[in-house]
Amino acid sequence: MLHDLVEQYGPALIFANVLAASLGLPVPALPSLVLFGAMAAMHPGSVGTQLVPVMVLSIFATLIGDSAWYLAGRLYGGNTLKTICRLSLSRDTCVKKTERFFGRWGVRVLAVAKFVPGLSIVSIPMAGAMGTRYRTFLTYDSIGAALWSGTGLIIGALFARQIDMVFAAAGRLGRTAALVAVGLLLLYAGYRWLRRRQLISTLAAARIEVDELAKLVATGDTPVLFDIRSQEKRKLDPFVIPGSQFADERQLDEIVAKYPRDQKLVIYCSCPNEISAAWMAKQLNEAGFSDVLPLRGGMEAWRDSGRTVEALPGMMPPEAAVDHIAPKAV
Numbered sequence: 559m560l561h562d563l564v565e566q567y568g569p570a571l572i573f574a575n576v577l578a579a580s581l582g583l584p585v586p587a588l589p590s591l592v593l594f595g596a597m598a599a600m601h602p603g604s605v606g607t608q609l610v611p612v613m614v615l616s617i618f619a620t621l622i623g624d625s626a627w628y629l630a631g632r633l634y635g636g637n638t639l640k641t642i643c644r645l646s647l648s649r650d651t652c653v654k655k656t657e658r659f660f661g662r663w664g665v666r667v668l669a670v671a672k673f674v675p676g677l678s679i680v681s682i683p684m685a686g687a688m689g690t691r692y693r694t695f696l697t698y699d700s701i702g703a704a705l706w707s708g709t710g711l712i713i714g715a716l717f718a719r720q721i722d723m724v725f726a727a728a729g730r731l732g733r734t735a736a737l738v739a740v741g742l743l744l745l746y747a748g749y750r751w752l753r754r755r756q757l758i759s760t761l762a763a764a765r766i767e768v769d770e771l772a773k774l775v776a777t778g779d780t781p782v783l784f785d786i787r788s789q790e791k792r793k794l795d796p797f798v799i800p801g802s803q804f805a806d807e808r809q810l811d812e813i814v815a816k817y818p819r820d821q822k823l824v825i826y827c828s829c830p831n832e833i834s835a836a837w838m839a840k841q842l843n844e845a846g847f848s849d850v851l852p853l854r855g856g857m858e859a860w861r862d863s864g865r866t867v868e869a870l871p872g873m874m875p876p877e878a879a880v881d882h883i884a885p886k887a888v
Contacts, residue, residue: 574619576615577619581626620706628682628685638683657790657791660681669701768855781849783825784813786835799857824850
């Protein structure tokens with residue numbers, strides 16, 4: 559039954575599956591490529607003849623979905639990344655690590671992004687937001703799509719017998735096997751979502767509001783302000799709260815050595831849940847600092863409230879981000 563279905567509709571099914579995955583829908587695409595590669599090896603006279611068309615369709619489906627994310631990054635700049643940050647099941651710090659990875663390697667990361675969980679969904683819109691030419695984007699994304707789809711098909715072909723045994727066993731179990739597989743996927747997604755909500759709830763207790771920080775600044779009692787956004791985020795949004803210092807949560811020792819433990823510190827980032835800022839505040843509290851608070855809403859909340867921001871000298875936002883960032887500065 560499965561063989562007949564793949565033989566008749568295999569290319570169309572793979573195209574739809576890969577397109578949905580590249581658009582960001584929670585459907586795994588690599589397992590379908592592995593399965594098709596296995597069936598092509600087991601049935602070279604029928605399914606095997608569709609191997610090259612399937613790989614070509616997989617590449618095109620990937621490019622279509624990725625181009626939609628690239629265009630979103632191009633049109634909406636850092637707002638697209640903030641949306642991803644809000645919807646991601648991973649911690650905001652994971653998104654930040656991906657931004658740094660892109661900053662180090664540039665658009666070349668697209669050649670391997672599909673193999674690294676979380677890297678593709680951030681690096682693709684970032685390529686658009688950073689003003690990468692579409693031709694350059696397509697070149698590296700095509701390489702990545704070819705490597706990724708080819709790897710899935712090859713793995714399926716190499717382990718065809720083992721995969722065939724697994725599906726034979728699943729076939730004997732019938733609908734029960736499918737229900738178990740779906741149930742496990744739902745349990746995993748639910749676990750990740752619950753862990754994220756627990757983390758946000760744990761870290762959300764202590765915050766400083768924008769109005770409270772503004773009063774401290776107005777009375778001359780300004781705390782030490784740490785901007786912990788990644789360098790790549792600052793390129794997209796080259797403005798800071800006046801008096802801010804750049805800090806890196808990977809270099810806490812420098813802060814610990816420089817400031818007295820009773821110094822008031824305020825930390826801000828740009829992700830909607832301020833997870834990065836809250837996590838750093840927690841680390842500094844554990845290091846002995848008694849008055850460390852994340853800024854609720856981060857940079858966006860400060861700017862949206864009408865407070866003054868400073869432009870970073872010598873740093874201009876990419877063309878795609880100018881219309882969405884500069885007008886907000888006061």
